[in-house]
Amino acid sequence: MKRPALRRPTVRRPALRTLARGLRARLVVAFLLVSALSALTTAALTFREARTAILKRTQDTAVNALRSQVDSQVPDLRFPPRSSDLMKFTQDLGRAGQAQRWTVHARYKDGPMVPNNLKGTLDTRLPAGVREKVRDGIAAFQRVSIDGDPWLVIGLPVAYRDGGGEMSGLEVYAQVPLRQDAANVKALVEAAQSGALPAIALAVVPALIAARGVLRPVRELRRATQQITEGELDTRLKVTGRDELADLSRTFNDMAAALEENVAELRRMEANSRRFAADVSHELRTPLAAMTAVVDVLDEDAATLDPDTAYAVRLISEETGKLARMVEDLMEISRFDAGAAALHLDEVDVAETVRKTLQARGWQEKVTADLPEDVRARLDPRRIDVVVANLVGNALRHGGEPVSVAVRVEPPAQPGDEEHLLIEIADRGEGIDPEVLPHVFERFFKADVARVRSEGSGLGLAITLENVRLHDGTVRAANGPEGGAVFTVDLPLRRGGDEA
C-alpha cells in the first residue's frame, strides 16, 4: 500500500510575546497578584487599626493631661485675670506639659490669645471649628497639619470650680505635636512593606512549581498531538497522578487508540477493495486471453454466416476487445495503487516521441503538431506515449477538431529550479463545464451523463494522471481562451545519462 505522504505541520518556536502570554507567565502573575493583594490588605488593615489606636491614645493622654493641669492651676488664678496672670498661667501649663511638648494659649472673654512663650504665636492657626465649640462651652480637639507636620489642637473652656458648671470665660488651647506618632505609624508601614515584599517575591517559587506541574503534562500533550498530526498514530501519553490533567491524558490516549483503529480499519477496507479489483481483473484475464486469441477467427468467418449470427459474432468480437482494454486499464490502475508501477527512464527526442505516438494511431492527419526539434528529455517513453495517446484520443472523441499538440520548454520559475517540459493538447470543442473540470481525472468519471458508454474504460484520464505523477509532473485541465478544452502536461525537464 502506498501511503500518501502526510503533510508535516510547521512548528514555530514560541515568540517572546506568546511566551509572555503563556500559561507559566500567567500563573506567576496570578500568584504574585494574589500574594500582593493579601499582603496589602493585611498591611492596610493593620495600619489603620494601629494608627487609630496610637492617635487615640495620644489624644486621650493629651486631653486628660491638659484637663488635669488646667484643673490644678485654675484655682490659683484670679478672676478676671490680667494679662500677666494669663501669661503666668500659660507658662505654668507649658512647663507642666513638657511630657506632651505642647504649646499653650489662653484667653479670657474674647481677649487676646496669650501664649506660654512668645516664640510660638500660633493662635491664627487654631482651627475655627475648635474655637467656636470652645466659645460655646464645649471641649474640642482636632488634628491639623501645620507646615506639613501633624498637630493635635485641643480647646478647653474652663468653668468656675464651684460655680455649678458656669463658664468662667477662660479658654485654654493646646497644640500637641504628633510628629512622634507619625514616625511610629511610618515605622509600621515600613514594617508592613518589608514583610510584604519578600512574601511577594517568595510567591514566585510556588507559582513556578505549580506552573511546572501544569505545564509538563500540557507540553507532553502538545508533543503527542503533533506526532498524531504527523501520522504517528501509535503515540500514547504516560498517565501519572489522578488530577484533571491525568484525565485529559487518559482521554487523549483513548482518542488516539480510536483514531488508530479507525484509520487502520479504513486502510484495510481500502486495501481490500483495491485488492479485490486487482484480483477480479486478474481472474478475468485468462478467459479473456483465450477469447481474444480467437476473435479474428470469428471476424473472418462472420461473412459466411447468416445475418443474425454474423451480427452476434461481430458484436462478441468487438466487445471482447473493449472488455480486454477495460481489464488492462483496471490492472494498470491497480498497479499504481499498489505502488508497483515502475518508471523506465530513457533520454529521448520529445518531438519524435510525440510524432511516433500520433503515427502509430494514424492521427497525423487529424492533429496539428507544434513540436520543436532537438528537445531531449529523460522520461519513460512508453508512459508518455500512453499520456499523449489518452489525451489526444480524449480530445478527438469528446472535443472537436482541429486537435493540436504543442510541446514547449519553459525556463525555470526561479534561478536554480528545473526547466519544465510542457505538452499541451487542445481541441476546439465546447470545452468542459467548469463544474466538472475538477473531476475529469477521477476514475470512471464521465462528463457527459447522456453518453452512458464511451470508447474508453473511464480510466483513461486517471491513468494519464498517474503516469504523469510517476514522472513527478502535473496535468491540468482547463478551457482555452478561444473555447475548447486544453490539457497541459507539466513535467520537470531532466536530461542526462541512462541506466544501462
Added chain:
Amino acid sequence: MSRVLLIEDDRAVREGVTLTLRRRGHEVEAAPTGEAGLTALEAFRPDLVLLDLMLPDKSGFEVCRRIRATQQIPIIMLTARGDDIDVVLGLEAGADDYIVKPARGEVLEARIRAVLRRAAPVDGGGPDPALPQAAAEVHGDLAIDRAGLLVTKNGQDLALAPSEMKLLLYLSATPGRVFSRQQLLEHVWEHSYHGDARLVDACVMRLRTKVEESTRSPKYIQTVRGFGYRFGPL
C-alpha cells in the same frame, strides 16, 4: 508455414492460440506443462517456441534456460502486462521477445513472423543487407559471416540466440554509428517506437557476455550515455 511449439497451462488459452495459429497455416504442437514441452521439443523439432511464463510444474524461466542450453531457436514468452519482473527474468533467461496476453491472432502472427525473419539467414532487416559478403568481416577478435549467420571469436563459434545475432549484425553493419533503443526496437525487433526498451538492454547484456572480454568495459557493444548503443569503434 512454420512449426510452433506452444507451452501453456490454461486449456482455453492453449486451444484458442492453437486454433488461431493453425488457421494461419502454422503447424502447432501444444504442451500443457514445461516437462511435456521439453519432451515435445525433441520429438517435434519446432522452428519457434511460444512459452507461457507462469507454468505450474516448472517455471517458464527454467524451461527457457533448458532450451537455450542446447538450442538457439527463437523463444517468445507469453506474459501478462505489468508483470515486470517476469519480463526481465524471462529476457535474462534468453527469450528473444515477449507477447502480452490477451493478444489477438494477428498480433501473435506478426511477432512470430518478425522473430522468424530475425532467425532466417540473410533476408532484410540489416541496414545494408545487399553487401556482397564473400568472406567473414573481421572486427578485432570477432569474425562475422553475414551470409552463413556465423559468428566466431578467436576461431570459436559463438552460440547466439536469434535476437542476439540480429542485433550484432545490425550494429556491426555500421561500426561507430549510434542507435537509440527506440530505433533498435523498430528495426531489430520490429516493435513500435514505444516498445519495451528493456528488450534491447537485456539482449545487449546477453550479447556482451558472449562477445566481450569484460562486460564492464565492453569493446564491441558500447553504451553511449543518453543516446543508445553503437558497435565499436575498435
